[in-house]
Amino acid sequence: MSDTPVLRVRDVRKRFGDHVALDGVSLDVHEGEVVTVIGPSGSGKSTLVRCVHQLESIDGGAMHLDGELLGYEFHRGHLRPLPDRRVAAQRGRMGMVFQQFNLFPHWSVLRNVIEAQVLVHGRRPEEAREAALRLLERVGLADKADAHPRMLSGGQQQRVAIARALATNPRIMLFDEPTSALDPELVDEVLSVVLDLARGGMTMIIVTHEMSFAREVADRCVFMENGRVVETGAPEEIFDNPASPRLRAFLSRYSGRAAQIPDERLLEEETTS
């Protein structure tokens, strides 16, 4: 069990019409490991996390969560797709944070964090409510529990979205450019929450354009281009000693506009408030 990766992605292929979005991607993520994914726009990073979360079907390859095949089952010696209920249950074991937050605007912040616990995981409402309040406190938004999402800033909305995804105790968290839709001054408050999760041992895949953050938070870093994993390795190797010319070219475009590493002081404030 200990050497079974939490997530195993093997030779996954995905096309949209004629366009090949994923061209045989393989990736293992182990317990407590943080993998950051970088790469140019259109390289398939979003498609990868959306496929892992089964928001998109895959055309080939296989994915396993804790050794369990995702989206398919064997039936009389053949593979066949799982029914919707079982796919939903598998999704419920992963957490996803979107670029556009996608909070449910017709519910209060608290209800956003409560609902999946009750509906998907069958928790008692009081228990779910307590868990939700604890999580909101953890992301520094306990005082916004009764607010409606539209009343919050982008950074606050994204922190609620993180709390919402954490509420069901996911085995792995997937982040798709969690700060790309934010005003620059709101980026740090979100990154510090993610950094806090990483230090707490959460297993994560983080797609990001914040290069210094990608380096700081990662145990391993993956560079994608044209639907393929071009290079993977420890952050020092990827950022200080890139092997492929493509990665070197990509990184050189980012040098000079390195993002701020989240401020330690801010982190303390967020977690103690």
Add this chain to the structure above:
Amino acid sequence: MSVAPQAGVPQAGAPQAVDVATARPRIRPLRWVAGAVLLVLVAQFARFLVTNPGFEWPVVGKYLFDPNVLRGLGMTLLLTVIVMLLGSVLGLLLAAGRLSGFRPVAWACGVYVTVFRSIPPLVQLIFWFNLGYLLPRIPLGIPFGPTFVSWPTNSVISSLTAAVIGLTLHEAAYMAEIVRAGILAVDGGQRDAARAMGFTARQSFVKVVLPQAMRVIVPPAGSEFISLLKGTSLVSVIAMADLLYSVQVIYNRTYEIVPLLIVACAWYLVVVISLSFGQRRLERHFGKGQR
């Protein structure tokens, strides 16, 4: 700060003295003209209503609360509510069907909507009322197989069932389009987020997509219900005792056509105003949390 003799006119060298709070409203001559025209038209119309003896206002008063008229109103309301409920449910199913990933179902629902939107409801009413010519008995059994029981069509299809069937099928086609537009107006990220949390397709539709679609659905659905209410007056052609039919029965006897039509219009107006009021409350309910 001293006020300049000509208030509001910026003084050279003293721009800080200008304060738009002291501005006076502009005179808008066109508004005065429009107001005057409106006043004349209203006064003229009021005089027409009051002085023309053809309206026979005392007769209007006499029949407004006539038991037969009220019974007709009750029938109109009953029919509207039944068709509203059945039509909405069927419309919702059709909309879901049109958005289904299973092509044959999406296609069939699309064909239904096209066909039933293009048949005038009056034609449908007459058709269903006369179904007996096409299908003398209504069978229940296995398709292409044996029949277990059957009923004579003319005993099943009364004017009420013909009206309910005809108007529901018509209403459902329109509701399907309204609901479909509402669902498509919900950001795709909402459905993604719902499913990402582990909601099943149905949970994400009922809990997340539909409540947000309602904001877009309610206003046109309100108009649709109002036109349905008035559309029920068509059932008088199949001798169903709705509001219009009951006043017709009276004026066929007394020849007081205009006042009795006014009675019917007054009741339609009352019901439409109540429906609009309900619609506004629903809009406010589903609009919360939105900008």
